[in-house]
Amino acid sequence: MAVAAAVTKPERTLTDNPARSLSVAAAALALVSGHCVAQTQPGEGMVAVKYLDYLDSQPGADRVRVKARSVMAIVPVSQDWSFAATNTVDAISGASPAYHTAALSKLTDLRSAQDLSVTRFFTNGTVAAGVSFSREADYLSRASSLQMTHLSEDRNTTWNAGVSHTSDVVDPVNRAVKGERKRVNDFLVGWTRVLTRNDLVQVNLGKSYGQGYFSDPYKVFDNRPTTRNSTTLLGRWNHHLEETQSTVRWGYRWFGDNWGVRAHTATLEWVQPLPGAWTVSPSVRLYSQKKADFYIDADTTGSPFPPNPPDDALVFSQDQRLSSFGAVTLGFKVSRQLGSGWTADVKLERYAQRSRWYAGGDGSPGLAPFNARSVQVGLSKSF
Amino acid sequence: MASACEIVVCSESEAHANTCAQAAVKEVHRIEAKYSRYIAESVVGRINASAGISPVACDDETCKLLEFADSLYRTSGGLFDITAGVLNQAWDFKAQKIPSDSEIAEALKLVGWHAVERSGSTIKLPKVGIQLDFGGFGKEYAADRAAQVLQELGVSHGYVNLAGDMAFVGPKPDGSPWTIGIQHPRQTGAVIATMPMVAGGLASSGDYERYFEAGGVRYCHILRPDTGRPVSYWQSISVIAPSTAAAGAYSTTAMLMESEALEFLESSGLNYLAIDRQGQPYHSNASLVSEVKLNHANH
Numbered sequence: 001m002a003v004a005a006a007v008t009k010p011e012r013t014l015t016d017n018p019a020r021s022l023s024v025a026a027a028a029l030a031l032v033s034g035h036c037v038a039q040t041q042p043g044e045g046m047v048a049v050k051y052l053d054y055l056d057s058q059p060g061a062d063r064v065r066v067k068a069r070s071v072m073a074i075v076p077v078s079q080d081w082s083f084a085a086t087n088t089v090d091a092i093s094g095a096s097p098a099y100h101t102a103a104l105s106k107l108t109d110l111r112s113a114q115d116l117s118v119t120r121f122f123t124n125g126t127v128a129a130g131v132s133f134s135r136e137a138d139y140l141s142r143a144s145s146l147q148m149t150h151l152s153e154d155r156n157t158t159w160n161a162g163v164s165h166t167s168d169v170v171d172p173v174n175r176a177v178k179g180e181r182k183r184v185n186d187f188l189v190g191w192t193r194v195l196t197r198n199d200l201v202q203v204n205l206g207k208s209y210g211q212g213y214f215s216d217p218y219k220v221f222d223n224r225p226t227t228r229n230s231t232t233l234l235g236r237w238n239h240h241l242e243e244t245q246s247t248v249r250w251g252y253r254w255f256g257d258n259w260g261v262r263a264h265t266a267t268l269e270w271v272q273p274l275p276g277a278w279t280v281s282p283s284v285r286l287y288s289q290k291k292a293d294f295y296i297d298a299d300t301t302g303s304p305f306p307p308n309p310p311d312d313a314l315v316f317s318q319d320q321r322l323s324s325f326g327a328v329t330l331g332f333k334v335s336r337q338l339g340s341g342w343t344a345d346v347k348l349e350r351y352a353q354r355s356r357w358y359a360g361g362d363g364s365p366g367l368a369p370f371n372a373r374s375v376q377v378g379l380s381k382s383f
Numbered sequence: 384m385a386s387a388c389e390i391v392v393c394s395e396s397e398a399h400a401n402t403c404a405q406a407a408v409k410e411v412h413r414i415e416a417k418y419s420r421y422i423a424e425s426v427v428g429r430i431n432a433s434a435g436i437s438p439v440a441c442d443d444e445t446c447k448l449l450e451f452a453d454s455l456y457r458t459s460g461g462l463f464d465i466t467a468g469v470l471n472q473a474w475d476f477k478a479q480k481i482p483s484d485s486e487i488a489e490a491l492k493l494v495g496w497h498a499v500e501r502s503g504s505t506i507k508l509p510k511v512g513i514q515l516d517f518g519g520f521g522k523e524y525a526a527d528r529a530a531q532v533l534q535e536l537g538v539s540h541g542y543v544n545l546a547g548d549m550a551f552v553g554p555k556p557d558g559s560p561w562t563i564g565i566q567h568p569r570q571t572g573a574v575i576a577t578m579p580m581v582a583g584g585l586a587s588s589g590d591y592e593r594y595f596e597a598g599g600v601r602y603c604h605i606l607r608p609d610t611g612r613p614v615s616y617w618q619s620i621s622v623i624a625p626s627t628a629a630a631g632a633y634s635t636t637a638m639l640m641e642s643e644a645l646e647f648l649e650s651s652g653l654n655y656l657a658i659d660r661q662g663q664p665y666h667s668n669a670s671l672v673s674e675v676k677l678n679h680a681n682h
Contacts, residue, residue, distance in 0.1 A: 123557060
């Protein structure tokens with residue numbers, strides 16, 4: 001007859017470190033299951049380079065450190081519970097089955113109704129695919145894109161390439177046209193390199209091929225070509241000055257298309273950190289544009305009626321955005337770090353456009369000066 | 384298992400991933416069928432049916448699980464008791480009724496692991512009405528077993544998530560960890576904290592799984608085997624341990640220990656997150672987190 005092993009009800013004490021004996025018990029169980037691994041985390045974080053922002057994650061390397069405010073997250077592995085607001089959760093641990101389905105479906109619904117993108121991370125780069133959709137009363141736009149980045153072994157160089165296709169439908173409320181379509185294919189290749197510990201350069205080349213309806217239906221005389229092909233060349237140089245802890249950003253962009261528009265943009269920004277977690281960034285942007293071939297000069301003699309296009313003109317536009325002009329933008333941004341990765345900033349910009357500022361000669365006549373002021377307020381979080 | 388479960392497997396081919404996931408699912412179903420107290424032919428069903436009648440012989444796996452339950456009982460000072468499932472009959476969470484003292488006392492008569500007779504590989508429940516319930520660690524054990532099946536099939540990236548009890552096989556394919564959110568104990572759809580995980584187990588225990596509120600007091604489904612009443616000290620406790628079974632054991636025991644939980648969790652040396660009844664989080668080092676920022680699901 002078997003003798004039952006009776007266990008008396010134990011006293012409730014913690015003097016003999018029950019936690020340790022509990023872990024021994026769990027280990028014993030693990031021998032059955034075999035699934036028992038040491039709790040280790042990988043040593044290195046993951047690096048993603050987005051555009052000009054570059055965050056160094058290689059221990060011991062001497063590199064420029066630029067704060068990244070990026071949608072492509074760089075998550076260093078930590079052993080700590082994170083209480084910061086986060087948008088990306090892969091799974092949820094919780095006691096309630098009822099909450100899982102609801103919580104998960106809400107959490108995966110992070111993307112807005114209009115944009116969806118998926119990024120796949122590899123050791124040396126990324127591939128991202130996206131679709132977007134937007135609808136306004138008179139304009140429907142659908143776009144899809146594919147982008148790739150590739151990092152060199154030493155993480156100093158990044159190549160990026162992208163292609164996108166946009167399909168728009170224009171249905172102006174004045175019914176000047178109906179259901180006009182426009183399709184644009186864009187291609188971009190770029191190269192970014194960390195030259196020295198204080199210098200970062202980037203060159204981008206873009207080509208765009210568009211066909212369809214480009215005219216502005218709300219303008220009286222506006223009939224533009226049915227194709228628009230353009231080339232853009234962009235160069236950037238970020239230089240960090242150690243003595244003042246500031247960063248100088250130079251940029252130049254050249255634009256040319258088959259409408260005859262030629263434009264140059266030069267930008268200069270100085271980012272200066274100040275004591276007390278403040279940063280000020282004055283900036284200046286110079287712009288000069290040569291008009292489209294089919295642009296019709298403004299002529300106020302027949303005012304208020306706009307001038308007729310020339311009799312033999314097949315395409316024409318009086319949109320002053322296609323005229324010859326120059327523009328200067330002066331900007332001043334103040335930002336402050338609020339703690340826990342939050343940054344608040346205010347940017348003031350003053351834009352002035354004058355035909356006579358056209359760098360290549362005489363600007364388009366008869367156009368009034370155009371000024372604009374803008375204020376931008378931003379709040380961002382980095383993690 | 385009536386709750387949402389998922390198995391995530393990363394592999395070079397979809398076919399291979401599917402095969403592995405299916406094998407893991409099969410293992411989970413096997414354990415569920417073997418130890419569910421709702422199935423008469425299961426091991427637990429047969430043991431319970433023989434209560435007060437005769438001993439039941441157990442196989443190797445069952446013996447090891449009973450050993451585990453026994454050590455849980457001892458080291459928790461009797462708080463973790465797999466015979467305490469009968470208390471759920473006194474507490475009707477659907478009817479939202481608070482049982483009377485005599486109803487609780489009646490149910491408590493059937494609670495007590497110390498009275499269960501075990502010898503060699505047999506077990507006998509001494510009185511009719513005494514019931515075993517593996518619910519306190521069954522899911523966690525199943526998660527560990529499913530993860531082991533995946534590892535044996537060569538999977539090195541993925542995890543098993545059985546209604547919030549998680550076993551990790553390995554990080555994402557690029558080496559980065561899985562970001563695991565801890566369900567906010569009071570806000571549906573919100574996450575109170577996150578933790579990057581690549582290996583081991585993560586289990587959570589909370590007072591929000593099944594409960595009702597009466598007179599401003601919450602009565603949850605975690606019942607103490609000494610008083611027969613629900614615990615109320617913590618809203619939720621999550622623990623990370625080398626295995627999910629261990630993680631679940633610690634989190635449930637800590638919930639039952641109430642005011643003594645922090646000392647218990649600290650001495651274990653494991654990474655834990657405990658949210659007290661005011662909603663304040665405590666984690667490893669038992670320090671009250673000075674800034675509490677709630678996660679908001681962006682929806």
